[in-house]
Amino acid sequence: MQYRVQGIVIRSMDYGEGNKIITLFTREHGKLSVVARGAKKVKSRYGSSAQLFTCGDYLFFKSGQLGTLNHAEIIEPFHKIREDLHKAAHASYLSELTDRMLGDQEGQPFLYDQLKASLQAIQEDKDLQIIDHLYEMKMFVLAGYTPELEQCVVCRENAEPFAISVGMGGMLCERCKLRDPQAIPLTPGVYKLLRLFIQMDVRRLGQIDVKPQTKQLLKTILRAYFDTHVGLKLKSRDFLDQMDKYGV
Structure with a gap:
């Protein structure tokens, strides 16, 4: 069978x-x-179109597990x-995250748009870092792991958020905070950003200025x-950690 698709090399x-x-990863x-x-x-003739992160139109024939590329036209090479x-x-991290969390031939038009916009x-x-977190949250939502940020995961009241319980999957109010001794305290800024990450389309992302301590807490939670x-276990995430550790 012959396919003509728009795709990103992940x-x-x-x-x-x-x-x-x-x-x-195709739409x-x-x-x-x-x-x-x-x-x-x-x-x-396929050297450029087979490079990581390239977005293009691909024509290929497929009869078994693997297809054979017949033609490719680059839409966006993402040279920079x-x-x-x-x-x-960071682009490798998003690509590996997509590759590892999605099964083969699962059409995800919205997620495709989010990855392309992230690149x-x-x-x-x-x-x-903000791009990473936005895309991570899209993957959580897709996989059914959306954190509960609208109400306390214990008492189910729409109380003021005090902490987030990673194990319980969402926020805790002050009254229920002791139900999870490992709960991570939430600041108003981090709580607001976590909710934004769930709702926001990456295509709408502008320049954003987030304080270093807020970014560190976001990273710890996510x-x-x-x-x-x-x-x-993601090799690309380990590489990012090594870069941070040695100040690269």
């Missing part, structure tokens, strides 16, 4: 002497794996991302939430 691996297998069909023959060769270590590291935001020098409810 994974690329060598295959044989001169070929690559690329994983495309209509979700994840698809395609062999780009000769893509490793210097003068290959690949030329910058920090941008590439565009990275290229436009918007806050890398890392703990991911590790508790998703639990995937």
